[in-house]
Amino acid sequence: MDKTTPTQAPTPRDYKSDIKPIWCPGCGDVAVLNAITKALAFLEMPREQAALITGIGCSSRIAAYTSLYGFHGLHGRALALAAGLKAARQDLTVLVAGGDGDGLSIGGNHFIHACRRNMDLTYVLMDNEVYGMTKGQASPTTAADWTHGKLTPGGSGIRPLPPASLALTAGATFIARGFTGDPNGLARILVEAIQHPGFAFVQALSPCPTFRPEQMEWKRHVRGFEPEATSDPLEAARRIQADDGMSTGIIYRSDYPAFRPGGGDGAAAGSLESMESELRI
Amino acid sequence: MKLSAQMTDLDTFLAYSVALEEEAAERHDELADMMEVHNNPEVAETFRKLARYSRLHAREIRDRSQGAELPKIAPWDFGWETMEGPETADIGDMNYLMNTAQALHVAMGNEQRAHDFYSAISTESPDPEVRAVAAEFADEEQEHLALLEQWLSRVPQEGNETVFDPDPPNMPE
Numbered sequence: 427m428d429k430t431t432p433t434q435a436p437t438p439r440d441y442k443s444d445i446k447p448i449w450c451p452g453c454g455d456v457a458v459l460n461a462i463t464k465a466l467a468f469l470e471m472p473r474e475q476a477a478l479i480t481g482i483g484c485s486s487r488i489a490a491y492t493s494l495y496g497f498h499g500l501h502g503r504a505l506a507l508a509a510g511l512k513a514a515r516q517d518l519t520v521l522v523a524g525g526d527g528d529g530l531s532i533g534g535n536h537f538i539h540a541c542r543r544n545m546d547l548t549y550v551l552m553d554n555e556v557y558g559m560t561k562g563q564a565s566p567t568t569a570a571d572w573t574h575g576k577l578t579p580g581g582s583g584i585r586p587l588p589p590a591s592l593a594l595t596a597g598a599t600f601i602a603r604g605f606t607g608d609p610n611g612l613a614r615i616l617v618e619a620i621q622h623p624g625f626a627f628v629q630a631l632s633p634c635p636t637f638r639p640e641q642m643e644w645k646r647h648v649r650g651f652e653p654e655a656t657s658d659p660l661e662a663a664r665r666i667q668a669d670d671g672m673s674t675g676i677i678y679r680s681d682y683p684a685f686r687p688g689g690g691d692g693a694a695a696g697s698l699e700s701m702e703s704e705l706r707i
Numbered sequence: 708m709k710l711s712a713q714m715t716d717l718d719t720f721l722a723y724s725v726a727l728e729e730e731a732a733e734r735h736d737e738l739a740d741m742m743e744v745h746n747n748p749e750v751a752e753t754f755r756k757l758a759r760y761s762r763l764h765a766r767e768i769r770d771r772s773q774g775a776e777l778p779k780i781a782p783w784d785f786g787w788e789t790m791e792g793p794e795t796a797d798i799g800d801m802n803y804l805m806n807t808a809q810a811l812h813v814a815m816g817n818e819q820r821a822h823d824f825y826s827a828i829s830t831e832s833p834d835p836e837v838r839a840v841a842a843e844f845a846d847e848e849q850e851h852l853a854l855l856e857q858w859l860s861r862v863p864q865e866g867n868e869t870v871f872d873p874d875p876p877n878m879p880e
Contacts, residue, residue: 438733446740447740447741450741451742452799452800452802453798456737456798457798460733460737468781561876562877607799609782610782610791611783613783614782614783635799636876636877
């Protein structure tokens with residue numbers, strides 16, 4: 427990585443790498459990349475001060491398409507990797523991204539405990555309600571009656587997991603939903619998520635034009651939450667339950683203190699010296 | 708209040724114009740990249756050329772501002788009346804099998820929206836200088852539309868029929 431931070435205000439392009447995305451034309455994940463780079467440019471984030479950690483899947487390729495430090499890790503383990511990085515380098519801004527299968531199935535347990543732990547991470551769940559990289563199987567967020575998956579021709583018959591509800595129940599302190607058809611709106615949400623001192627969960631509705639072409643109609647159904655952001659978990663639960671999953675905006679924000687391993691003084695919790703001191707008998 | 712009526716000074720208008728063109732250029736480059744990796748070099752080259760034109764126009768607008776410090780506006784504060792800038796192609800309209808004629812139709816839609824944006828400002832801005840410059844930009848967009856129509860007339864008109872792909876990405880294995 428070129429570690430030089432430009433002297434003039436950075437542009438979104440400064441946060442993109444030279445690697446061309448292999449996402450299908452029409453894929454919402456392109457807009458997530460744009461929203462992330464716009465948010466970072468707005469924040470004038472030094473590239474060497476941020477990292478993007480991802481799992482496995484179409485969406486998880488996003489780390490390679492940015493000029494940040496990145497780690498394209500094991501399936502479902504992006505949050506575990508990110509937590510380790512944040513513990514060792516609390517000065518870094520750590521972003522995490524992945525798909526609905528990576529984050530809620532293979533990595534479901536990590537998601538619950540990342541919410542509960544409330545470390546200062548920003549997690550973008552790029553939700554297209556399908557496993558795309560493996561050619562279109564039902565994921566944890568797929569509707570029970572989706573019949574186009576080859577493994578589930580009669581539908582999975584299993585109710586989808588509601589990501590925002592799960593995040594709220596598990597203790598996330600910032601919960602939002604954006605839509606890739608509105609990358610500027612998603613960028614605004616990401617700015618606030620990155621600035622939030624705790625675990626920020628952003629569900630990005632990201633249509634898959636190849637395996638879920640009907641999702642290209644989402645742009646006709648998406649709308650904003652009115653009003654945005656409550657700090658009352660009961661009100662947040664009511665809003666999430668009353669919604670059809672197509673409302674966007676910041677749903678919930680709480681000032682519950684973030685977990686900072688090692689006391690939160692900015693010191694590297696994972697330094698050899700600190701580990702030795704903790705293990706000393 | 709309509710966006711066109713909020714263009715009360717030239718610097719703000721130019722900041723919007725630069726953003727409109729730069730965002731369009733960026734999207735065209737993204738589309739060119741995607742078409743290249745999906746082995747559609749002809750359409751990739753079309754989008755690459757469109758990106759160059761948008762960048763050229765953005766540079767001309769910047770030159771026009773004569774070094775003035777244009778206001779910095781957050782992407783979400785532009786308040787575009789479309790989800791993105793009016794000249795930005797909708798990613799959702801793309802398909803890896805699209806042909807040059809279809810790509811040019813998309814581009815013409817973008818230019819038409821940009822023309823309409825400037826045209827509305829040319830009549831609705833309260834500032835006479837902004838109205839005059841917006842009218843000039845609207846004429847330029849009209850010229851771009853005419854050029855795209857000429858370009859379209861020179862390429863094969865395959866229509867909207869589906870191109871056969873012997874190994875589509877959604878083929879079950």
